[in-house]
Amino acid sequence: METPDQRLFDEDVASVEFRLGAEKGRWGLPAPELISEFEWPKRLLWIAGAPRTGAPDRFYIAMDASGYRGVPPTGNFWDPATKSPLDVKRRPKGKSGSRVAKVFRTDWNNAAFYHPYDRVAADSHKKEWAPGAKDDPRRRWTPDHTIVDYLEEFYSLLNCGDYIGI
Amino acid sequence: MITQQTELFLHGQGARPRPILAASNETLRETLVRSGIIREGGNEILVFVGECQEALAEADTVEDGADAQEPVDINLTIEVLEIERYRHVHCHTCRHVATEITFNGQTKRHKFSPSTTVATVTQWAKKKFRLDPDAATDYVLEICGTTDKPRADKHLGELVKSGTCNLCFTIVTEINPQG
Numbered sequence: 001m002e003t004p005d006q007r008l009f010d011e012d013v014a015s016v017e018f019r020l021g022a023e024k025g026r027w028g029l030p031a032p033e034l035i036s037e038f039e040w041p042k043r044l045l046w047i048a049g050a051p052r053t054g055a056p057d058r059f060y061i062a063m064d065a066s067g068y069r070g071v072p073p074t075g076n077f078w079d080p081a082t083k084s085p086l087d088v089k090r091r092p093k094g095k096s097g098s099r100v101a102k103v104f105r106t107d108w109n110n111a112a113f114y115h116p117y118d119r120v121a122a123d124s125h126k127k128e129w130a131p132g133a134k135d136d137p138r139r140r141w142t143p144d145h146t147i148v149d150y151l152e153e154f155y156s157l158l159n160c161g162d163y164i165g166i
Numbered sequence: 167m168i169t170q171q172t173e174l175f176l177h178g179q180g181a182r183p184r185p186i187l188a189a190s191n192e193t194l195r196e197t198l199v200r201s202g203i204i205r206e207g208g209n210e211i212l213v214f215v216g217e218c219q220e221a222l223a224e225a226d227t228v229e230d231g232a233d234a235q236e237p238v239d240i241n242l243t244i245e246v247l248e249i250e251r252y253r254h255v256h257c258h259t260c261r262h263v264a265t266e267i268t269f270n271g272q273t274k275r276h277k278f279s280p281s282t283t284v285a286t287v288t289q290w291a292k293k294k295f296r297l298d299p300d301a302a303t304d305y306v307l308e309i310c311g312t313t314d315k316p317r318a319d320k321h322l323g324e325l326v327k328s329g330t331c332n333l334c335f336t337i338v339t340e341i342n343p344q345g
Binding site: 015016017019020021097098099102103114115116121125128129131133134135136137138139140148149152156 | 175182183184185304308313315317318319338340341342343344345
């Protein structure tokens, strides 16, 4: 039976906002054969990356969306060919010190993004990223946020000047 | 005769957009009545079609400019209004959204159409404040007095609070997560 978090997630994937981003080629649902193993709360989506020499034009993200929208999903890059987390050597890189490099860092937790829209990162930085704290990123997930906010945020990182490829 | 169906996206004040099907030969009024946006005979709402990007063509020297986009005549048909091409239909009580954007103690103002996206306003503001257009993720709009950074695809009409026709943003630099 569909759980409330799954129902909300599926509704948001069917929303106008998700569809418009998909139509623009910014993100989307992978081919059915790639997602057959992703039973709730696991989900697989892709996000387009800006053209960079030797880099793919899209990155797959495997996520666990349990508790959605009360809490954000958690996830990281996925290799559909090997059906396993994407090798860190093939993950998107950013210019040194940039936000891209920080969020997609591979020296912290290779199963999550270093970002307040990632459940594991947010949970493990409750004190550091609290409102008004020294390292408050001034971005936080609320129940009003949707998977489109998540996709838009990581899409913008993969399509900015600080993204240098893999 | 086969009547062509067009899917349009309805945007309203403080609401998420929703899809609706309309026949090409029906009037936009009929579509809006059917969807519960307006009442039969009601005329109190302004309707804009498409996404307005006029501000991007504004000269840098213009202060306190305003978009010229006019509300459409909802008694025209879906076909005549070219809804299939424009797709977005914005129903609003505001003719313009008077927007104030502050950066480094300076303020720029523009009266945007409610159908303008945050992406367009951001681009306009970067141009007005002469910010590096390549630093796409560094500068974002934050609603004054909050930490809310509305998504780029949101329309100003969706962000305006009921009973008001204005918005205030600050341009902020994204903070690298650390700690």
